Amino acid sequence: MPAAPAIEADRLVKIYKTVPAVDGVSFAVAPGSITGLLGGNGAGKTTTIAMIMGLIAPTAGRVSVLGAEMPRQRYRVLQRMNFESPYVEMPMRLTVRQNLTVFGMLYGVPDLAGRIEELGEALDLTDLLDRQTGKLSAGQKTRVSLAKSLINSPELLLLDEPTASLDPDTADWVRARLERYRRDRNATVLLASHNMTEVERLCERVIIMKRGRIEDDDTPQRLLTRYGRRTLEEVFLDVARGRGELREAAQ
Amino acid sequence: MTAGTEIAFAFSPRRVAAMMLRYWYLLRSSWPRLIELVYWPTVQMFTWGFLQYYIAQNAGFFARASGTFIGAVLLWDILFRGQLGFSISFLEEMWARNMGNLMMSPLRPFEFITALMVMSVVRLSIGVIPVTLLAFAFFGFNLYGFGLALVAFFLNLMLTSWAVGIFVSGLVLRNGLGAENLAWSIMFLFMPLTCVYYPVATLPTWLQPVAWALPPTYVFEGMRTLLIDHTFRPDLMLDALGLNAVFFAAGTFGFLKLLQSARRHGSLMQTGE
Numbered sequence A: 001m002p003a004a005p006a007i008e009a010d011r012l013v014k015i016y017k018t019v020p021a022v023d024g025v026s027f028a029v030a031p032g033s034i035t036g037l038l039g040g041n042g043a044g045k046t047t048t049i050a051m052i053m054g055l056i057a058p059t060a061g062r063v064s065v066l067g068a069e070m071p072r073q074r075y076r077v078l079q080r081m082n083f084e085s086p087y088v089e090m091p092m093r094l095t096v097r098q099n100l101t102v103f104g105m106l107y108g109v110p111d112l113a114g115r116i117e118e119l120g121e122a123l124d125l126t127d128l129l130d131r132q133t134g135k136l137s138a139g140q141k142t143r144v145s146l147a148k149s150l151i152n153s154p155e156l157l158l159l160d161e162p163t164a165s166l167d168p169d170t171a172d173w174v175r176a177r178l179e180r181y182r183r184d185r186n187a188t189v190l191l192a193s194h195n196m197t198e199v200e201r202l203c204e205r206v207i208i209m210k211r212g213r214i215e216d217d218d219t220p221q222r223l224l225t226r227y228g229r230r231t232l233e234e235v236f237l238d239v240a241r242g243r244g245e246l247r248e249a250a251q
Numbered sequence B: 001m002t003a004g005t006e007i008a009f010a011f012s013p014r015r016v017a018a019m020m021l022r023y024w025y026l027l028r029s030s031w032p033r034l035i036e037l038v039y040w041p042t043v044q045m046f047t048w049g050f051l052q053y054y055i056a057q058n059a060g061f062f063a064r065a066s067g068t069f070i071g072a073v074l075l076w077d078i079l080f081r082g083q084l085g086f087s088i089s090f091l092e093e094m095w096a097r098n099m100g101n102l103m104m105s106p107l108r109p110f111e112f113i114t115a116l117m118v119m120s121v122v123r124l125s126i127g128v129i130p131v132t133l134l135a136f137a138f139f140g141f142n143l144y145g146f147g148l149a150l151v152a153f154f155l156n157l158m159l160t161s162w163a164v165g166i167f168v169s170g171l172v173l174r175n176g177l178g179a180e181n182l183a184w185s186i187m188f189l190f191m192p193l194t195c196v197y198y199p200v201a202t203l204p205t206w207l208q209p210v211a212w213a214l215p216p217t218y219v220f221e222g223m224r225t226l227l228i229d230h231t232f233r234p235d236l237m238l239d240a241l242g243l244n245a246v247f248f249a250a251g252t253f254g255f256l257k258l259l260q261s262a263r264r265h266g267s268l269m270q271t272g273e
Helices: A044-052 A073-078 A098-106 A111-122 A138-150 A168-187 A195-204 A219-226 A231-242 A243-250 B003-009 B013-028 B030-056 B060-064 B068-095 B097-103 B109-139 B148-193 B205-212 B215-229 B234-265
Strands: A007-016 A019-029 A032-038 A058-065 A068-070 A079-085 A154-161 A188-193 A205-212 A213-218
Touching: A007 A044, A007 A154, A007 B068, A019 A044, A019 A058, A019 B030, A032 A044, A032 A168, A032 A195, A044 A058, A044 A154, A058 B003, A068 A073, A068 B030, A073 A079, A079 A138, A098 A111, A098 A138, A098 A188, A098 B013, A111 A138, A111 B234, A138 A168, A138 B205, A154 A168, A168 A195, A188 A195, A195 A231, A205 A219, A205 B109, A213 A219, A213 A231, A219 A231, A231 B003, B013 B030, B013 B068, B013 B109, B030 B068, B030 B109, B068 B097, B068 B148, B068 B215, B109 B234, B148 B205, B148 B215, B205 B215
Parallel strands: A032 A188, A032 A205, A079 A154, A154 A188
Antiparallel strands: A007 A019, A007 A058, A058 A068, A205 A213
């Protein structure tokens, strides 16, 4: 019997006043997988992730996470998940260690001091632990946010543009850490991104969104074959410019 | 009660302690924040203290009513700074763009509110205790001379300040930092109506029922009775407590409804203006 999906969205709709941000999205994410949510600005990626996290209530449809209906049953599972997003920051005046201590206590992390040291080593933060978060560089702050998102060793990790504003070297370093985390903990990762290299490298499945709908959903390799392209960036441009629909119509 | 609701109402002192630690770290990290806590109560107390000193030399009534102004300003500060202490801790999360992290964590709304209430008392103590000592040193006014009455005054004023703070936090959560000004100014609406510096009888007759519908009015009236007639009126404190129960329940209900509405409108992700 296949394992129950870590995330299951069923005809998910979010309408702000009269504008549909997400329009009938359905998908299931297998436990232990890394899935990419791809799409341009305003495609509905962040709103979809926010509904999965229980921060936004759907207008229609339902979404369940680790077996709990969101947002109604969110407190059953919030302890087992975490997230990172450029739209949310860590308190700047607190040191890295203070921030991780506060979030570790919120998540009820056992042996918190040990866990902070462990994360410090894993994410190359040891020398920064006692520095004020606000005084760190963008790359260092991203690593701190990543440490916060891993503080409770989540089974489900939701990442919204995890490498936005990072230089290529740091971005690559972050991706390697994410890959390792997924492998070591058999965690499920849902990643919203604009970055095609990132999605190509990390994800075994890609969901492409456009104007609040799912335009395509497959493995990166099958998407490349189907669109007759060499990179996901070209596939993304085809979808964004409507060439995918034209190709399907021609076929 | 459903299983989901039971979990939502589960209360963890550890999570409350985590939030208190977060605010304590913040206070400790910034000396201007600490100075600001003491600065305004001190300025207010001296202004009213000297005014009272001047009037007392010229009018018999005020000589009898020694300390009513300083007492009023100190009790007003408990009410005003109590609410501000609550709201500022809450606003710190909005300013830091940290609300998404908290709302996504296992922290329950009641735990968050509890931490904010405790921190408002901590902030108030840092700000007002030194000022009460200055009031004694400069004007011979001993707030602690109120004895048990002070406990009743303090409890009632804090309950009102929390009720207002909880409701305003809900408004900010729902409407973003555009509603921040309410946090700074809403209590000033209470100032003329709760008769901080004058008896309720001073108000026009039609306005007096409005004043008596507000819990702090009973405290300020009680303080004047204590200072002028040397009588403590427990009936006034019980009336205030009853009204505070209604205010607190209404504030909490409003907060939960506004939080629900913020979830519907997506405001928890966009906490800017």
